[in-house]
Amino acid sequence: AQKITQTQPGMFVQEKEAVTLDCTYDTSDPSYGLFWYKQPSSGEMIFLIYQGSYDQQNATEGRYSLNFQKARKSANLVISASQLGDSAMYFCAMRRPQNEKLTFGTGTRLTIIP
Amino acid sequence: DAGVIQSPRHEVTEMGQEVTLRCKPISGHDYLFWYRQTMMRGLELLIYFNNNVPIDDSGMPEDRFSAKMPNASFSTLKIQPSEPRDSAVYFCASSFSPRGQFANEQFFGPGTRLTVL
Numbered sequence: 368a369q370k371i372t373q374t375q376p377g378m379f380v381q382e383k384e385a386v387t388l389d390c391t392y393d394t395s396d397p398s399y400g401l402f403w404y405k406q407p408s409s410g411e412m413i414f415l416i417y418q419g420s421y422d423q424q425n426a427t428e429g430r431y432s433l434n435f436q437k438a439r440k441s442a443n444l445v446i447s448a449s450q451l452g453d454s455a456m457y458f459c460a461m462r463r464p465q466n467e468k469l470t471f472g473t474g475t476r477l478t479i480i481p
Numbered sequence: 482d483a484g485v486i487q488s489p490r491h492e493v494t495e496m497g498q499e500v501t502l503r504c505k506p507i508s509g510h511d512y513l514f515w516y517r518q519t520m521m522r523g524l525e526l527l528i529y530f531n532n533n534v535p536i537d538d539s540g541m542p543e544d545r546f547s548a549k550m551p552n553a554s555f556s557t558l559k560i561q562p563s564e565p566r567d568s569a570v571y572f573c574a575s576s577f578s579p580r581g582q583f584a585n586e587q588f589f590g591p592g593t594r595l596t597v598l
Contacts, residue, residue: 412589467512468537471524
């Protein structure tokens, strides 16, 4: 069975610093997809970044990058130059092959301090 | 472009009543998902459809829950009868899968906050 683990329930980071949100996963499938979503206090789920298990390079999207370490089964989200608007819950999720179903982690609440 | 549309945004009902949540996916998307979010259980997938056909309903908690997708632009999630433990935020999401590939993201609606008294 698939499992996503986010060990940091909450983090406080100074504005403009970089932040790393941890995500480890457990799967026996050779092919899978990894996702990060942001959920601000308003409640909507916002897609941030995607990494395929066969992608050769780490995914990047603006200030977001994914530190993908396949052997360690980790897919950490890195946010560079954090902003006050980055304060939110962040969820890591995984999709197994031949299936569009996403399994989510428990999330990390990130608070950016001015 | 309009995103995923859900209605109502908030619903308060009494135990035993029927509740119907509605979703309009993004036009052209071929997958539709229903999720439930609670503090205790986090985000969990209830059911998803591909081209209006239910593919995986293993997350539907019990027979009180049912979902339909009569056409490509509309889906409902019904709870009958509702119970206080059904109180949660229900999200609808949709995605598009290019032929032979899997979608790289699911687009979520704003959610329906359901409170069952």
